[in-house]
Amino acid sequence: MKVMWFHLMPYQDLPVDFKDKHNSVWVDIDPKLYDPVAGHRLYNEYIDELVYADKVGFDGICVNEHHANAYGLMPSPNLIASTLARETKNAAVCVMGNSVALYNPPTRVAEEMAMLDCISGGRLIAGFPVGTPMDTCYAYGQNPSNLRERYYEGIDFVMRAWREEKPFSYNGRFNQQRYVNAWPRPIQKPNPPVWIPGGGSVETWDLCAKNSFVYASLSYFGHQASKVSLAGFWNAMKERKKERNPFQAAFLQFVGVGENRKEAMDLYRESADYFYGRCLHTDPSYANPPGYTTEATVRARVGSQVMQAAEASRRRVRQDTSDIFDAGHVVIGSPDEVADKLRAVCKEMHVGHLMLLLHYGNMSAQLTRYNTDLFAKKVLPQIKDLFENEWEDKWWPTGMPAVTEVRAPMGAAAE
Amino acid sequence: MSSYKETFVSTQLGKVRVWEKGRGKRVGFFAGVGGLPKWTPFLDRLSENYRVIAPALPGFPGGPSSEPLDGPLDWVLAVGDAFDAAGLDGGDLIGASIGGALAMEVAAIWPGSVRKLVLISPFGLFEEAAPVADIFAQPPNRMVDVLSAKPAELGAYYKDPDGANAGDWEVQTLNANIAAAAIIWPLGDTRIAKRLGRIGADTLLVWGDGDKVIPQSYAKRFAAGLGGKSKTQIIKGAGHMAEFDQPNAVAKAVSAFLG
DSSP states (O other), rough: OOOEEEEOOOOOOOTTTHHOOOSSSSOOOOGGGOOOOHHHHHHHHHHHHHHHHHHHTTTTEEEEEEBBBBBBBOOOHHHHOOOOOOOOSSEEEEEEOOOGGGSSSSSHHHHHHHHHHHHTOOOOEEEEEOHHHHIIIIIIIOOTHHHHHHHHHHHHHHHHHHHHHHHHEEOOSSOOOEEEEOOOOOOSSSSSOOOEEESSSSHHHHHHHHHHHHHEEEOTTTTHHHHHHHHHHHHHHHHOOOOGGGGEEEEEEEEOSSSSSSHHHHHHHHHIIIIIIIOOOOGGGSSOBTTOOHHHHHHHHHHHHHHHHHHHHHHHHHOOOOOTTTTTTEEEEEEEHHHHHHHHHHHHHHHHHEEEEOOOOOOOOHHHHHHHHIIIIIHHHHTTTTTTTTTTTTTTTOOOOOOOOOOOTTTTOOO | OOEEEEEEEEESSSSEEEEEEEEEEESEEETTTTTTOOOOOHHHHHHHEEEEEEEOOOEEEEEEOOOTSSHHHHHHHHHHHHHHHHHHHHHHEETTTTTHHHHHHHHHHHHGSSSSSEEEEEOBOOOSSOOOOOOOSSTTTOOHHHHOOOHHHHHHHHHHHSTHHHHHHHHHHHHHHHHHHHHHHTSSOOOOOGGGOOOOEEEEEEEEOSSSSSOTTHHHHHHHHHOOOEEEEETTTTTHHHHHHHHHHHHHHHHHHHH
C-alpha cells in the first residue's frame, strides 16, 4: 500500500466565536481575519511538514486547491508543489488540484504540471478535481450549468497536450486554440498518473472507470463516508468489466496516533474540534448551485437509501462534533489500534492508496511532528505490505527514465 | 380553474409544449424562475380577456433540453423559434423574471415581432450599488423565500401534485434552474443594456413592492434605456414573482396596458 501525507494548510487563528459571528469559512469569509504575517509562518511551517514526511518515509505528499477558504490556504497548489519538488527527493508529489475548468486556456495546467514533473524528476501525480461549488461557481464565478462539461473538456485538452507528438489545434466546445504545444513536456510517458477526487457523483465514478484514472474519495467524514463513494466506484468498474485493482483507488483519512487511545483523545481533541467546528463552518447556501449536482446523481440519490443515509450522517456531524472520534471521522488510538483499523478499512474498501491527514485544524508544529513520527515508526511498517504482493500499482509515478544510452554532445552530429 | 389547451410544436432544438387559453388578442407569456410546472391563476385571469399562449422555453418544464445551448446567440435563436412556432409573431408579449430577460431579446432583435411588451421584474442589468440578489445561493429548498411574498404557496406550486413522481419533479426543477443559471449566472447581467434602445415596443414595467431579487430602482434603469415609451406599475403585496403573488392585480394592470 502507498501511504501519503496530505496537507490542507488551514488558517489557524479563526476566533473562538467564529461560528457565531461569521457566515462561512468559505466564499464570503472576512478578509480582515487573515494576518499575512501569520500566513508567512504557516506556509513555511506547513512546507517543512510536507518535506519532513518525505524524509521519514511516506510514499507521497499531497497538496490541493481551494479558493477564498480559511481551511485551505492553497489557491495555487502548484506553487507549493514546486517548492516540494525541489526540497524532496523520494516522495511522489501529489497535486490533488488543478480544477481544470477554472483555467483558460487549460494549456496553463498542462504546462505547469509538466514543469512539476520535470523539476521533481517524474514524481508528479496529476489530480483533476472538478472543484467544490464554493471554489468554482462562487469564488471563481464559473457557471454551474456547464461546469462539468468544461471540466471534462479541460481534462481531455490537458491529456492531449501531454500525449500528442506535434502541435495541434483544439476545437472544443469551450476551448478553441489554433496552436496547442505544451512546452515543457512531462517526464512520465505518456502522461503522469491521473487521479480524480470524488465525493459520490455518479459521473466521477464513470469518468475514472472509463479512463483508468484513480478514484480518490476525499471525505472529511472518514471511512464511513468513503465506503459509500468507493462502493459506487467499484460498482462502476464492475459494470465496465474492469480489473478490481486496489491501486486504482485512494481515500483520505484523518488520523491521530498516541501512546494509547486516552492520550490520543487528549492530544487531538482541540485540533479536531477546530477543524470540524470552525473550518467546516460553511454556508449551505453555497453548496448546490444548479447543475453542479447532475440529473444522474439526483436520480441516484432519490433511489438510494444508502446515499441518503450517508448524507444524513454527514449533516449530523456538521451539527454535532462530539462523535468525531467514535464515528471514525478521525481515527485515533495507539499505533497498533490505528494500524489495525486502517488495515481493516483499506481491505474492506479495497483501497491501495491511503491519504492521511496527520495535521488538521490548529494543530501545532510540535504535535504534528509527534503524530507524524509515531505514525512513521510504528504504524507505517504494519500497513505498508497490504496489496503489494498481489497487485501492481500502475498509477504511481515512474520517476526518471532509466538511462540506456549516452547522448552525443550537441554539435557532434552524426555524419 | 377551467381547462387550457396543450399542444406541441416543433423547433430546431426540439419539441416545445404550448399552453393556450382564451379568446381575443394574442398575448404570449415567457415564465420566470422554475418555468410553468402547472397552469397558474394569473394565466387564468388573463385568459378572460385574451388568447393567452405560453410556450415552454428551453430547459424549463415542457421545453426542449437547454443542454446544447452554448451562448446568447443559441439561446436567442431557440427562444425566437419557440416564439414563432407558438404563433406569437406580431402579438403582445409578457416576460417575467428570466422570461423577461428573454422577452427583451426577442423584442430587441426582431423589433416588429412584438406589438406591446410587458416586463415583470426582468433580469438583465446589474448595479454594484444595488445588486441583484443571488437567487441560487439560498438555504436548501428555500429559494422560494427570496422569490415570493407567499413562499409556502410557491413551494406547493413547484411540488409534484400527487407525490408519486418526486424524483421526476426534482429533476424538472433542477433542469429549470440549470437553464436559469445558464442565462443569468453569476450576476444577472445579460448585457441587454447594449440592446435596450432597439426595443421600440411600448412597454409596461411591473414590479412587486416586496421584490427581494431585483431592486425596484431597476425599473427606472430599464425605462431610461428602452427605445420606446414605457410606464411602470408597482404591485402591492408582491415579491419578485408578482404574477404569482398577486395574479388579479397583475392581470388587471396588464389588461389596462394592453387594451
